[in-house]
Amino acid sequence: MTITRRRKKPVEVDTIQWTGDNEAAVQAFAGGASNFYALDAEDRENSDDPEATASVFDKLHSTWILVYTGQHIVRGVKGEYYPIAEGVLAETYELAEPTPAATEVETTTRVIELYERWTKAGAPPLGTPMARWWDARLVELEAALRPAATEATEPGDIQLTRKLGRGLVVDQAPPRIRMALHVLSTAQYGAALQEPGLINIGDQVLYRVTGYDPQHAALLLELVEDWRPAPTATLTEADVEELKARWLATYGNNQGAHPVTELRPTGEEQS
Structure with missing residues (x-):
C-alpha cells in the first residue's frame, strides 16, 4: 500500500x-x-x-x-x-x-448586552422627560443593530449662520459631527428628524444617526447628502488688477471701439 x-x-x-x-x-x-x-x-x-x-x-x-x-x-x-x-x-x-x-451572532450579542444594561439601569429617574429618554434608548438600539464604522477622525463641528435675506445658512458641514439632543427641539437650529435615523439641517444637508455619545449627551451623525450650491470663486485684488490690465491691452480705453446704437420708434427722425 x-x-x-x-x-x-x-x-x-x-x-x-x-x-x-x-x-x-x-x-x-x-x-x-x-x-x-x-x-x-x-x-x-x-x-x-x-x-x-x-x-x-x-x-x-x-x-x-x-x-x-x-x-x-x-x-x-x-x-x-x-x-x-x-x-x-x-x-x-x-x-x-x-x-x-x-456577524449576525455579534449583532445578537450586542442587543442582548444592551437589554441587560437597560434591565440593570431600571426605569428613568423621576422628572426625566420620557420623550428624550426614549430617544436615547432608540439611538442605543440603532447603534447595537448597526454599529458605526470605526474612524480615526473625531467628529467636527457644523457651523450655521443667519444671513439677511437668506435665512439659515450652513457654512461648514464636516463628514462626521456630534449634535446635542436639545438641538432637535430648538427651531432656531433648523434641524428636523426627516425619517427614522435621518436629520435634515436647513434643507441643505442630511445626516444619518450612527451612534450616541453618553459623555456629551449627543448624537453621532454622518453626512449622507449635501444639497448646498457649489462655492463660487472669489477674486482677489490682484486678480482684478490683472483682468483690468488684460482688458486694456486687448481693447484699450477707446469708447469708439464699442459704438452705441440708439434705438428710436419707427418714423421718428434722428436729430
Whole structure:
C-alpha cells in the first residue's frame, strides 16, 4: 500500500470568549441554554473540577464539557461546540473575515448586552422627560443593530449662520459631527428628524444617526447628502488688477471701439 502525504484543508470556525459574566451572549452563540450554561456554586462543587465556571454540550460526541473563564467556545465545522484555551487558539487559528452568520451572532450579542444594561439601569429617574429618554434608548438600539464604522477622525463641528435675506445658512458641514439632543427641539437650529435615523439641517444637508455619545449627551451623525450650491470663486485684488490690465491691452480705453446704437420708434427722425 502506498504511503501518501496530505495537508489539512484550511478551516474557518466561529468563536466567542467566555468571560464569566456573558452567559446570555454565549447562549445566543451556542444555540440556547440547552447547549451552554454557567455553573452555580453547587454545580461547581459537584463537578469534576471546581475551577470550571460553565459547561458546553458537544453534540458531536453527546457529552458535556467543562469550560473555564477566559476560554473560547468554538463552533466546529459540523456544528459542534467545544472550549479552547486562549493560548492554543492564538497558536492554531488566525483572524478571518467574519461570515454573515458570525456577524449576525455579534449583532445578537450586542442587543442582548444592551437589554441587560437597560434591565440593570431600571426605569428613568423621576422628572426625566420620557420623550428624550426614549430617544436615547432608540439611538442605543440603532447603534447595537448597526454599529458605526470605526474612524480615526473625531467628529467636527457644523457651523450655521443667519444671513439677511437668506435665512439659515450652513457654512461648514464636516463628514462626521456630534449634535446635542436639545438641538432637535430648538427651531432656531433648523434641524428636523426627516425619517427614522435621518436629520435634515436647513434643507441643505442630511445626516444619518450612527451612534450616541453618553459623555456629551449627543448624537453621532454622518453626512449622507449635501444639497448646498457649489462655492463660487472669489477674486482677489490682484486678480482684478490683472483682468483690468488684460482688458486694456486687448481693447484699450477707446469708447469708439464699442459704438452705441440708439434705438428710436419707427418714423421718428434722428436729430
